[in-house]
Amino acid sequence: xxxxxxxxxxxxxxxDGRRREFLQHLATDRGASAYTQRNYRQALADFCAxxxxxxxxxxxxxxLQRDDFRAYLRHxxxxxxxxxxxxxxxxxxxxxxxxxxxxxxxxxxxxxxxxLPKPGRRLPKFLTVEQMNALLLAPLQPxxxxxxxxxxxxxxxxxxxFRDVAILETIYSCGLRVSELCGLVAADLDWREELVRVxxxxxxxxxxxxxxxxxxxxxxxxxxxxxxxxxxxxxxxxESRLPRSLAPRTLQQRLKRxxxxxxxxxxxxxxxLRHSYATHxxxxxxDLRSVQELLGHAHLVTTQVYTHLxxxxxKKAYAAAHPRA
Numbered sequence: 001x002x003x004x005x006x007x008x009x010x011x012x013x014x015x016d017g018r019r020r021e022f023l024q025h026l027a028t029d030r031g032a033s034a035y036t037q038r039n040y041r042q043a044l045a046d047f048c049a050x051x052x053x054x055x056x057x058x059x060x061x062x063x064l065q066r067d068d069f070r071a072y073l074r075h076x077x078x079x080x081x082x083x084x085x086x087x088x089x090x091x092x093x094x095x096x097x098x099x100x101x102x103x104x105x106x107x108x109x110x111x112x113x114x115x116l117p118k119p120g121r122r123l124p125k126f127l128t129v130e131q132m133n134a135l136l137l138a139p140l141q142p143x144x145x146x147x148x149x150x151x152x153x154x155x156x157x158x159x160x161x162f163r164d165v166a167i168l169e170t171i172y173s174c175g176l177r178v179s180e181l182c183g184l185v186a187a188d189l190d191w192r193e194e195l196v197r198v199x200x201x202x203x204x205x206x207x208x209x210x211x212x213x214x215x216x217x218x219x220x221x222x223x224x225x226x227x228x229x230x231x232x233x234x235x236x237x238x239e240s241r242l243p244r245s246l247a248p249r250t251l252q253q254r255l256k257r258x259x260x261x262x263x264x265x266x267x268x269x270x271x272x273l274r275h276s277y278a279t280h281x282x283x284x285x286x287d288l289r290s291v292q293e294l295l296g297h298a299h300l301v302t303t304q305v306y307t308h309l310x311x312x313x314x315k316k317a318y319a320a321a322h323p324r325a
Contacts, residue, residue: 018061019044022099031203033179043092050075061097062106069093069111083117090116126276131264132172138258139164159224160239164254166217167236167246171270173214174198175277175295178248178270184236186229191215200296208294278306 023041026032032040050072051059059068069090076086090111097109127135142156171181180198188197189210196210218235222228229235234245248270256266274295281291292303 018100018105019048019096021103022096025099031201033201035179036201039088040092040095043089044096046089047072047093061100064110066110066114069114073114073116077117086117090114125268125272126279127264127268127272129280131262132273132276132280134262135258135264136165136168136172138261139168139254141261157239159221162217162221162224163236163246164258166214166221167251167254168258168273169214169217170196170210170235171273172277173211174208175274175281176208177201177274177296178251180296182236182246182248182251185232185234187231189215189218189235198296201298204296206293206296275306278303282306 019041022044023037026037026040048059051057051068054071054075073086073090076089093111094109097106097111100106101109139161143158143161167181170176170184174196176198177200180200183199184196190196194210194212194215195207198206198208200206221236225237233243236246238244238246238250251270255268255270259268260266278291278295281294282288288300288303288307291306292300295303297303
């Protein structure tokens, strides 16, 4: 093999090796979610593909300069990527370089403090209390319909309907992320104290209150399972007969069905239920710091977006009702 080809092959192996180490670090040391691992893997692969096209060889992470990343940023702009997509790619690159610096693989990060397009402030969507109540009733509609009006095909499983009620009640009662809900096991529920142990981002644990309505919904679901779970058994199963925990994708698909049944937008994601939880708490007078702890946010600024929701609603109410507005 010619010397130039050997050098290129060695550089490519170095790139892949360091990326593999980083992704392994995300999964094991940081406990990053499957979504974060996937997004960061794709972001790094995108940068490497761009570098191979533009520079004709894989990137040497220790030799890259700030101007290289400025060129990449301009490339992303020409692709008309949104601000959020650009922020995600550079978040992956920044985290990757912090890992390389800590491991002594590079001296400094060339992407640190690199100016990026500022993301526009988008207020999260949420359901009103009335809409939320309609959604919570939707999973039981198939059981309440007369036999002649039930759709043909697979028979309705009461356990699945009651499971979906318990899922929605738990998300709304505790403000859980999808990954947090799907990871719940029986031992995480403290029935006497009405608390749930939640494993959030970065394997951080927190205790969250759970309401009696949600606990009752879980008990009604468990009563329809072949046996009540205990210990490390999943709280929510994929199917009534399989001891496998519910997958996030399945939850998203089921939610779409229930949103449509409740006359709501089926494109709303499970995370919007978390937004609804936070907004309703603040509207009812909860303080921001408490809501931050309940949501498991590392920084208060992340929680403050929900105060903007309440403020916007107050402004609209004022504009509609005040004679001198």
